[in-house]
Amino acid sequence: MGDLVLESLAVGPLQANCYILGNGGSGEAVVIDPGDDGGAILALVKRRSWRVAAILNTHAHFDHTGGNAFLVRETGAPLMVPGVEASDLPHAHLAANIYGLESQPSPPADRLLCEGDEIPVGEEKIKVLSTPGHTAGGVTFLTSIGVFTGDSLFAGSIGRSDLPGGDYAVLIDSIREKILTLPDETVVYPGHGPTTTVGRERGANPFLQG
DSSP states (O other), rough: OOOEEEEEEEEETTEEEEEEEEEEEOEEEEEOOOOOOHHHHHHHHTTTTTTEEEEOOOOOOOHHHHHHHHHHHHOOOOOOEEEEGGTTGGGGGGGGGGGGGOOOOOOOOSSOOTEEEEEETEEEEEEEEEEOOSSSOOOOEEEEEEEETTEEETEEEEOOOOOOOHHHHHHHHHIIIITSOOOOOOOOESSSSSOOOHHHHHHHHGOOOO
16 A cells, blocks of 8 residues: 555535645655645645655646645645646636625646656655546546546546536546456545545446446
């Protein structure tokens, strides 16, 4: 299982899951999908005495990117986003207005991610899996403790595909080809809601039967 240690918290009015993945050996950490509440995220990092080595976004929706600016400013860590999502990042915060909410603009990405890329966290590596369908370029992060699926796959459900860049058929194919091919015991850490496993979703998720 390696030396990875996980902290998580639900952030912002849409309660998106932000994950902080730290390496117990090196003291390095990555922050996955800091959608809001940057101060609370940073407090968790400091409590663990971790150094943020990277800030990762699974996709460019505001509820997953709203804390980017705060954490980039406070930690100096590079921001890494899927390459296809990069053009949406600068104006992602504007979509919050549709829901009567506010979100902070994100700075541009320092690194664009694509299928097969690896991001080091100490001696561990996070692998990038391309899983579009919820958005045009969303990704999943594969680690030794599980997969971080953003808004592609949830416990008992899947992400919306009716927003700009979404495609239902593409989303189902992404889940089947990149996530359901993993071992049953693989833990799924979704962008909203509780954790699950690949086996549970393969066997019981109503969107993935037949």
